[in-house]
Amino acid sequence: MRYFDHNATTPVAPEALAAFSRACTDFYGNPSSIHTSGQQARHAVEEARASVAAMLGCAPREVVFTSGGTEADNLAILGAPAGHVITTAIEHPAVLAAAGLRNATVVRVDGSGRVDPDEIRRALRPDTKLISVMHANNETGVLQPVAEIAAIAREAGALMHSDGVQAAGRIPVDVRALGVDLYSISGHKFNAPKGVGALYVREGVKLAARQVGGRHERERRAGTENVPGIVAMAAAAALPRPVTQPLRDRFEQLVLERIPDVVIHGRNVPRVPNTSCLGFHGIEAEALVIALDLAGFAVSTGAACSSGATRPSHVLEAMGVPPALARATIRVSMGRGTTPEDVESLVQALETAVARLRKLSPAYA
Ligand SMILES: Cc1ncc(COP(=O)(O)O)c(C=O)c1O
Incomplete structure (x- = not known):
């Protein structure tokens, strides 16, 4: 299988697996125990916190370990002080659903999928x-123009959260330069195992725990730490970032050369270097994903992140993409291990599958 679905999840890197395995055998103590075994586990967790902090450009005490991106997003949004919340129509459901539990304004995006900072400014309220x-x-x-929006938040006396789940491990992240107060990451999107993530909480930010029952994580998140997951995430955080930009650019160039009537969403605005979101007029994305799967390639339809969803993507809808084109859109995401040969053969398989599906399509004349 040639794997092009790194935005859904990534394979565990050997370095992360080795760290996970060593934590299971050598650091099995409870980090809250005072004996040597417990203290070894505590030391492993604190070393891991320093590595994750280095990845984000913050201090180790500003890192709160969680069970993943969803929990980090929930903690940020539901743990922040009471009052009005502003978010955007293209957020992950982990943010949208949490914001839905609060008094929230959801701002729109433009046709390229970018949030206009002025829209955020217009949505501000005194509370x-x-x-x-x-x-x-x-x-x-x-x-997204996170630094610009963080400056607006600061001016307005509001906290700024950013879901960085798809950025960490793909581009350099510096939470201080971004000016955010809260920032979510998820290990399984950058070659760590599933079930571990973190929330950056700027020193001084008041955040109420959502999970209670212990004083772990400086009282932000109760529960015995997932020591193997945490050390594995730290090992993955320390890896050099995969170089995917030349592969992604070559892929898009070949697709545009060889396949007619293709739209690459967001092509003319800054993007992470591993993702292509492509609409092939006249086909159904699900049929294309299945055809590619049978040919040995893993790609996804737009909304595959939200498990098994067949509804047209809320992101493409928010961008004003016509429904038929949204239903004809797939996502190709590259990562560690993607090769130029993988890219060449994916283009070949796409060319064949798209031509075949279009022949069968009454919608494609
Ligand atoms: C942008 C974004 N936020 C949050 C999440 C949720 O992360 P997790 O799967 O670790 O709960 C995902 C992935 O599914 C995501 O892509």
């Missing part, structure tokens, strides 16, 4: 306490 805008979109890869 706005939190703004949440993702760093990179999971479907299109489009990068």
Whole structure:
């Protein structure tokens, strides 16, 4: 199988697996225990915290370990002070659903999938306490003007959260330069195992725990730490980032050369270097995903991140993509291990499958 679905999840890197395995055998103590075994586990967790902090450009005490991106997003949004929240129509459901539990304004995006900072400014109210805008979109890869929006939040006296799940491990992240107060990451999107993530919480930010029952994580997140997951995520965080930009650019160039009537969403705005979101007029994305799967390639339809969803993607809808084109859109996402040969053969398989599906399509004349 040639794997082109790194935005859904990534394979575990050997370095992360080795760290995971060593934690299971050598650091099995409870980090809260005072004996040597417990203290070895505590030491492993604190070393891991320093590595994750280095990845984000923050201090180790500003890192709160969680069970993944969803929990980090929930903690940021539901743990922030009471009041009005501003978020955007293209966020992951982990943000949208949490914001839906609060008094929230959801701002729109433009046709390329970018949030206009002026829209955020217009949505401000005197009681706005939190703004949440993702760093990179999971479907299109489009990068948002987070630093600019964080400056607006600061001016308004609101906290700024960014869901960085699709940015961390793909582009350099510096939470101080971004000016955010809260930033979510998820290990399984950058070659760590599933079930571990982190929330950056700027020193001084008041955040109420959502999971209670212990004083772990400086009282932000109760529960015995997932030591193997945490050390594996730290090992993955320390790896050099995969170089995917030349592969992604070559892929898009070949597709545009060889296949007619293709739209690459967000192509003309800054994006993470591993993602292509492509609409092939006249086909159904699900049929294309299945045809590619049978040919040995894993890609996804736009909304595959939200498990088994067949509804047209809310992201493409928010961008104003016509429904038929949204239903004809797939996502190709590259990562560690993607080769130029993989890309060449994917283009070949796409060319064949798209031509065959279009022949059968009454919608494609
Ligand atoms: C942008 C974004 N936020 C949050 C999540 C949720 O992360 P997790 O799967 O670790 O809960 C995902 C992935 O599914 C995502 O792509």
